[in-house]
Amino acid sequence: xxxxxxxxxxxxxxxxxxxxxxxxxxxxxxxxxxxxxxxxxxxxxxxxxxxxxxxxxxxxxxxxxxxxxxxxxxxxxxxxxxxxxxxxxxxxxxxxxxxxxxxxxxxxxxxxxxxxxxxxxxxxxxxxxxxxxxxxxxxxxxxxxxxxxxxxxxxxxxxxxxxxxxxxxxxxxxxxxxxxxxxxxxxxxxxxxxxxxxxxxxxxxxxxxxxxxxxxxxxxxxxxxxxxxxxxxxxxxxxxxxxxxxxxxxxxxxxxxxxxxxxxxxxxxxxxxxxxxxxxxxxxxxxxxxxxxx
Amino acid sequence: xxxxxxxxxxxxxxxxxxxxxxxxxxxxxxxxxxxxxxxxxxxxxxxxxxxxxxxxxxxxxxxxxxxxxxxxxxxxxxxxxxxxxxxxxxxxxxxxxxxxxxxxxxxxxxxxxxxxxxxxxxxxxxxxxxxxxxxxxxxxxxxxxxxxxxxxxxxxxxxxxxxxxxxxxxxxxxxxxxxxxxxxxxxxxxxxxxxxxxxxxxxxxxxxxxxxxxxxxxxxxxxxxxxxxxxxxxxxxxxxxxxxxxxxxxxxxxxxxxxxxxxxxxxxxxxxxxxxxxxxxxxxxxxxxxxxxxxxxxxxxx
Numbered sequence: 001x002x003x004x005x006x007x008x009x010x011x012x013x014x015x016x017x018x019x020x021x022x023x024x025x026x027x028x029x030x031x032x033x034x035x036x037x038x039x040x041x042x043x044x045x046x047x048x049x050x051x052x053x054x055x056x057x058x059x060x061x062x063x064x065x066x067x068x069x070x071x072x073x074x075x076x077x078x079x080x081x082x083x084x085x086x087x088x089x090x091x092x093x094x095x096x097x098x099x100x101x102x103x104x105x106x107x108x109x110x111x112x113x114x115x116x117x118x119x120x121x122x123x124x125x126x127x128x129x130x131x132x133x134x135x136x137x138x139x140x141x142x143x144x145x146x147x148x149x150x151x152x153x154x155x156x157x158x159x160x161x162x163x164x165x166x167x168x169x170x171x172x173x174x175x176x177x178x179x180x181x182x183x184x185x186x187x188x189x190x191x192x193x194x195x196x197x198x199x200x201x202x203x204x205x206x207x208x209x210x211x212x213x214x215x216x217x218x219x220x221x222x223x224x225x226x227x228x229x230x231x232x233x234x235x236x237x238x239x240x241x242x243x244x245x246x247x248x249x250x251x252x253x254x255x256x257x258x259x260x261x262x263x264x265x266x267x268x269x270x271x272x273x274x275x276x277x278x279x280x281x282x283x284x285x286x287x288x289x290x291x292x293x294x
Numbered sequence: 295x296x297x298x299x300x301x302x303x304x305x306x307x308x309x310x311x312x313x314x315x316x317x318x319x320x321x322x323x324x325x326x327x328x329x330x331x332x333x334x335x336x337x338x339x340x341x342x343x344x345x346x347x348x349x350x351x352x353x354x355x356x357x358x359x360x361x362x363x364x365x366x367x368x369x370x371x372x373x374x375x376x377x378x379x380x381x382x383x384x385x386x387x388x389x390x391x392x393x394x395x396x397x398x399x400x401x402x403x404x405x406x407x408x409x410x411x412x413x414x415x416x417x418x419x420x421x422x423x424x425x426x427x428x429x430x431x432x433x434x435x436x437x438x439x440x441x442x443x444x445x446x447x448x449x450x451x452x453x454x455x456x457x458x459x460x461x462x463x464x465x466x467x468x469x470x471x472x473x474x475x476x477x478x479x480x481x482x483x484x485x486x487x488x489x490x491x492x493x494x495x496x497x498x499x500x501x502x503x504x505x506x507x508x509x510x511x512x513x514x515x516x517x518x519x520x521x522x523x524x525x526x527x528x529x530x531x532x533x534x535x536x537x538x539x540x541x542x543x544x545x546x547x548x549x550x551x552x553x554x555x556x557x558x559x560x561x562x563x564x565x566x567x568x569x570x571x572x573x574x575x576x577x578x579x580x581x582x583x584x585x586x587x588x589x590x591x592x593x594x595x596x
Contacts, residue, residue, distance in 0.1 A: 003485055005420040006492040006501075016415035019408035020431060023468035027446065028434045034445035087340075094337045101334075107581065108341045114576035115348075116527045118545040119569045122552060123347045126354065126562055134350055137364045168344060173591055215595055226440045230529040234549060248440050248530075255444045256534055264444045272441045279436055 032272065038265035045259045056266035065242070066250070066267075073247045076160065077224035083164040084220050085213065088171035093201045095172075096179045106176065113169035117230035120166045125235055128158055148236075152243025155236045159244050162231045167223055171216055178212035179205055211289040218282040225274055247271060348573070355567040362562075373563065381551070381567040385560070386539060390547030391571060393459075394526055397543055398575075400463040401525040402518050409469055409517075413476035414502060418488070428477070434470045439531050447534055461535045462543070466525060471594065472517050478593050479513045480506070516590025519583050523576045544572045 007013070039057070042050045060066050095105045112120075127134045128146065136146045148154035182205055190200045206213070229248045232238060238245035238253065245253075251271065255264035354362055355378070357371030382388040415421070416428050439446075446465060455461045483506075491505050507514070529545040536542050539550065551568050554560035580587060 004417060004481070004488055006488060007418055007498050008420040009498075010419075010421050012498065013415040013419035013421040016411040016419070017427060020412040020468050020473065021427070023408070023464065024431060024434050027449070027465035028437045028442070028468060031442040031445035031449055032437050034449070035442055038445060091337075091340055094333055094340070097333050098337065105337055105341060107584065109344050110584075111577060111580065112344065114523050114573070114580040116529075116545055116572050116576065118527075118529050118548045119351075119573050120347075122548055122565060122569050123351045125552070126566065127347055127350050132362075132562070134362050134365060134368065165344070165347070173588065174595060177588075177592060212595070222438075226438055229440070230545070233529075233533075234552065251440070251444070252530070252534075255447070261444060261448070268441055268444055272436065275436050275438065275441060 035265045035268040035272070038261055039269050041262045041265075043260075043262040043265075045261075049262075052262070056263050059263060060266055060270070068242065069245050069247055069250045072156075072243070072245060073225060076156070076163075076228075076246055077221050079160055080163050080167070080224035080228075081217055081220045083160065084167045084171055085216060087164060088168050088175055088216075089201075089206070089213075091168065092172050092175040092179055093205070095176065097197070106172070110169040110172050112166050113173060115166055115169070117166060117227065118234060120162050121231045121234035124158060124162045124165075150240050152240055155240055155244050159228070159231050159235055162235065163224065163228050166231075167220060171220070174212050174216060175209065178209040182208050211285070214285050214289075215282065218278055218285075222275065222278055225271070247274075348570075351566045351569050351573075354563050355570050357563050359561050359563065371563075377563050377567045378571070381564045381571065385551060385554075385564060385568075387544070387547060387551075387568050387571060389540065390542055390544040391575075393541060394544040394572075395575070396459060397462050397528075397532075398522050398525040400459065401466045402521045404463065404467045405469045405472055405521050406514065406518060408467055409472040409476055410502070410506075410514075412473050413480055414498070414506065416473070416477055417480040418498075418501070428473075431468070431473050432470050434468060439528075443531055443534060446531075450535055456535060457537050457541055459541070462528070462532050465531075466528075469521070472521065475513065475517055475590060475593050476510070479510055483509050512586040512589050513593065515583055516586040516588075519579050519587045520590065522579055526576050544568075548572060 038049075040051060040053060042052045042055075091109055095102055095109070098105065126132070128136060128148070130136060130146050130149050133146065139146055146154070148158050186204055186208075187200070190204050195203070225246075226248055228246065229252065232244050232246055232249040233252070236244040238249045247267070248271070251264060251267045254260050254267055350362070350368065353368050353370050356374035357377075358373045362368060382391075412431065416424055450456055450461045450465070455464075487505065487509070491501050496505070527545065528543070532543045533546050533549070536546065539547075542550070548565070548568050551560065551565045555562060555565055
């Protein structure tokens with residue numbers, strides 16, 4: 001390890017690190033500190049800042065609208081995680097099971113990794129549009145009324161579907177690598193024992209893939225909380241009646257529709273705590289697995 | 295740690311082989327199972343569902359009106375050229391695409407350069423508190439744009455950068471992920487090579503250009519694709535900080551087009567043309583460079 005350190009100019013090293021550190025401090029750490037500070041103030045466009053202590057935090061603690069947004073986000077994240085992992089795992093398994101055309105199948109399911117969220121949202125807006133959608137007719141033909149511009153749970157479901165669709169590619173990329181890692185001997189033994197396909201996936205592959213699956217649970221949770229703004233903004237604008245008002249969209253509205261920078265900063269701090277908790281969990285798990293992995 | 299990386303790399307190596315070989319006789323799964331028509335059928339169905347929305351977008355972008363209310367309407371039209379021309383020229387999508395490209399290229403090149411420098415210092419220099427510095431960089435993973443865009447908005451405006459290329463590039467330049475991936479990769483370069491370079495009295499510049507970069511081609515391409523996709527797909531930050539159409543990026547440009555549809559001034563076929571255009575650059579890069587991309591993902595997970 002130490003033999004790798006072949007240069008020792010301290011000034012040189014400092015200069016090499018300077019750009020990254022400078023940008024980190026000015027555009028990452030400083031704004032975050034600013035958010036913590038502003039969360040203690042009543043602040044907005046065109047009015048003088050006023051120190052209010054923890055009042056903004058108390059406001060959020062007592063706000064039933066904010067509680068609802070938290071509940072919606074948690075439910076949304078849980079469903080995104082479960083939906084994405086289930087679909088991706090099954091897809092990965094099918095690809096793993098075929099001998100012919102594996103490369104083609106793989107590329108045709110991992111491409112949504114590159115899919116821009118705004119494009120995903122607009123395409124769904126079009127195909128599921130309550131009056132114009134291509135799929136609206138067929139769906140209504142079986143007796144289901146497509147009305148997600150007015151119906152909260154339906155709107156939630158549409159945003160959820162888009163979110164899962166977009167995230168499949170990323171998940172399959174990691175899962176296929178982990179599934180290849182399962183020793184062939186295990187697969188063969190399972191087959192000799194007459195273990196069915198699906199049982200083999202659930203009882204043999206999934207336990208071995210646990211580290212990767214945990215990693216993906218965290219990544220998908222972070223994605224559900226932070227990477228889904230474009231879907232909500234373009235599909236539902238948080239509606240109808242706040243049914244899709246997830247935390248990140250709620251924060252955006254607080255800042256840029258209501259211009260309450262004080263409360264918005266408080267909401268930023270809450271989101272920071274969410275990322276922090278998730279990252280700590282991930283870090284712990286990674287450490288744990290690297291012990292018995294290596 | 296290094297062993298784990300090597301190991302994961304080998305796993306991806308096998309995967310790459312399968313992808314590169316495409317269709318042909320390079321079965322990865324040594325399952326011994328007859329694959330059964332059922333599995334292929336299910337795969338076709340699921341792949342169809344994953345691809346269907348984009349196929350609809352492509353088809354609609356070739357039609358005159360873009361009113362497609364039933365499945366039989368999904369026959370490609372003959373207005374492709376006109377629609378794309380109209381979107382690019384008349385509705386400013388060319389401009390949006392150019393702005394996105396500029397933003398993404400600046401972010402990729404800037405991030406790559408400063409991250410290589412930082413990882414170089416962290417791995418190959420004997421300096422005190424190195425681990426602390428690395429942690430300081432890694433900790434920024436906790437500070438994604440959504441956590442700080444409100445104060446960042448104020449800061450950028452105070453700097454007088456609002457509505458400019460600087461606003462949508464400079465804040466993205468520091469990258470914990472890129473520094474992390476590069477550091478892991480540098481640590482996996484065999485010690486003997488590094489020691490030989492030292493014995494030969496190679497200086498840092500020569501070392502970077504003649505040893506480090508040639509030995510890191512795959513990873514450098516891989517992180518570049520990850521960074522490009524990330525930058526190109528940014529939506530929230532450009533939405534709040536760019537307030538003129540002339541400087542807007544494609545993601546938000548789509549939202550502007552859609553606004554015109556809701557207002558009834560524009561047909562859906564143009565929005566779908568815009569969507570297809572916005573998807574193409576990241577998709578093309580991903581398909582073209584899928585091998586180094588997968589290899590780099592293998593490092594990221596560790």
